[in-house]
Amino acid sequence: MEVERKFLVTDPPDLGADAGEEIEQGYLAIGSEGEVRLRRKGEKLVLTAKRGAGLSRDEAEVELDRNAFEALWPLTEGRRLRKRRSVIPHGGRSIELDIYEGELAGLVVAEVEFGSEEEARGFEPPEWVGAEVTGDERYLNETLASRGAPD
């Protein structure tokens, strides 16, 4: 079970241009009930399946070798995105700050994962985050990858 909250960031903390780790991901399938994602993060190649929607989703991930990843990757065409992810400690938690690149440049999103929905509700975000977009389908990565950023 994955429980997370997500916020837009208009004024991110200064991390330096090379901060964080480059992530490239693409979607093999996006269904109403589930999705399957390929992600390259440095040398790590991962396939992740998610099921359900909203605050909590079932999720499983497996590592792929390079051949398997490269066989599947072409099928994600038109449903890809790139971003730089930095991890920022805050109040005993880790905030993932995603700075999008390419066609999504300008979009910055902060995401926090929790062990339960109760913990998620009790979280107090830092001052530099803006509007909460938890559950807003326009800011799901699968939506951003296939339809681009909201107007």
Next chain:
Amino acid sequence: MEVERKFLVTDPPDLGADAGEEIEQGYLAIGSEGEVRLRRKGEKLVLTAKRGAGLSRDEAEVELDRNAFEALWPLTEGRRLRKRRSVIPHGGRSIELDIYEGELAGLVVAEVEFGSEEEARGFEPPEWVGAEVTGDERYLNETLASRGAPD
């Protein structure tokens, strides 16, 4: 590219009760534009991604080890099916005869793959096949797995 034609079979040739190979499959995601399937066929564990719809679809498949397969399999719950597949030679081609089991028992489908849409159109099916259901979404395996057999 995968080009195939599909037919219902009401009077299959007698193959014996143990003929063919047991296939179990489940869907991680079923989208309007793509799907991802897990399949166990004997000892072989395969993940297949398909994209597009209709007569021709892009497809890629990779073998998974047991750990990866078992990590992902629970996410296919409620979207699974079992069938026994026999391969029958006919007119220089191989017909895959799928005899469904479990909740889909009673359904028998013949499927033939071709190298091009032209070859597909020129195919003359054997006498024991019935109505053609190529392109009929009710008989897609992903539909059968999630919604069951048509009435």
